[in-house]
Ligand code: NIG
C-alpha cells in the first residue's frame with residue numbers, strides 16, 4: 001500500500017529493557033486497549049530492508065552479520081512509532097491574533113462568522129507558493145520526528161478552489177518523499193464552503209463530486225476524503241452525499257464530527273463505515289453505542305479541546321463502551337497550533353482519564369487503523385514496517401509520568417535511526 005522509494009535500512013536494536021509491541025488484534029476497545037504486550041528485557045528488534053524480521057527475547061534473536069548497524073538501547077523502553085492520524089499540515093500564514101481573541105473570551109464560531117477562521121487561512125494559502133507551503137510544513141515534520149512520529153496524515157482544505165487544493169495535496173506528496181515521516185494525504189475540500197459558492201453549500205458539494213474527486217483520484221493525490229460536518233458548514237445530508245460518492249470512487253472516508261454542535265456526525269460515520277470520526281466533543285450516547293458496534297475509529301484530539309478551552313472528549317466512557325479510541329494532534333493554524341505528542345499524552349492521561357497503556361494504543365495501532373494501515377504499521381511485529389521509538393527511560397510509563405517532556409531518544413523509521 002505504502003510502497004515508496006524512501007530509504008530503508010538494516011538495524012539491530014539490542015539490550016532493550018522493556019519491549020512494548022502492541023502486537024495482536026488490530027481493532028481495540030475496552031480491555032484490548034490496555035493490553036499493549038509488554039516484554040521484559042533483555043529483548044532485541046531486528047529490522048531488515050526497512051521491515052521488522054524479529055522482535056522478542058534477545059536469546060532467540062537470529063544471528064546477524066557484524067556489518068549490520070547496531071543500537072544499544074541501554075535497558076531503555078522500545079515501542080512502535082507514533083502515528084498522528086489527523087493533521088492539517090499544509091497551510092499558509094498564521095492566526096496568532098485569533099488565539100489572543102479566544103483567550104479574551106471570543107468563541108471559535110464567532111471568529112469564523114466574522115471572516116476569520118478557516119476563511120482567513122484559505123486566503124493565505126491561496127497566496128502561498130508550493131515552496132512556501134513546503135518550507136513551513138517541514139518545520140513541523142522535523143519536530144514530529146523528534147517526538148517519535150513515523151507516519152502522519154495531512155489534509156487539504158485551505159484552498160477550496162481547484163488549483164490550491166491540488167497544490168496542497170502535491171506539496172503533501174513532495175513532503176512525503178523528501179523527509180523520513182510517511183505523509184498520508186486526505187482530500188478535505190469540504191472543510192468550508194468555498195467563497196465562490198457562498199450560501200450554496202449544495203452547489204459546492206456538487207462541484208466537489210463532479211470535478212474534484214475524479215481529478216484527485218486520477219492524479220493519485222489522496223487516499224482519504226474528509227468533511228467538516230458542523231452547524232453552518234455542512235449538514236448530515238450533504239456529508240452523506242459527498243462521502244458516499246467518495247466511497248463509490250474508491251476513497252476511504254473520514255469525518256470531522258460533533259466538534260462544536262451535536263449534529264450526529266459520528267452516527268453517520270458509523271453507518272457509512274468511515275475509517276474514523278474525529279473530535280467527538282459533543283457525541284451523543286446513542287452514537288457512542290453505534291461507534292462501539294462499528295469498525296469506525298473514534299479519533300480524539302485533546303490538543304484542540306485544550307486550545308479551545310472546551311471540555312475534553314469522554315474518552316473513558318467511549319473506551320468502556322467498546323469504542324476503538326485513537327489520539328491525534330489536529331495540527332492546524334486556528335483551533336490547534338500544536339502537534340505536541342508529550343502534551344497530548346499528558347492531557348489524555350491526566351484529564352481524559354485514559355491509562356498510559358490506552359494512550360499508547362491510541363497513538364499506535366488504533367491510529368494506524370484510523371488510516372487503514374493497521375496491517376503495515378502501528379505495532380512491532382514481523383512483517384510490519386521497522387518504525388520504532390527508543391525512549392530515554394526504562395518504561396513506557398514515563399510517557400505520562402515525565403509529563404509534557406519529550407523523552408524520545410531515537411526515532412527509527414524504516415530501519416533508519418534518527419537520534420535526538
Ligand atoms: O479540525 N474543525 C475544523 N477544522 C479544523 C480547524 C481548522 C482551522 O481552524 O483552521 C479542526 O479543528
Ligand code: FE
Pocket residue numbers: 086087088256330332
Ligand atoms: Fe481537523
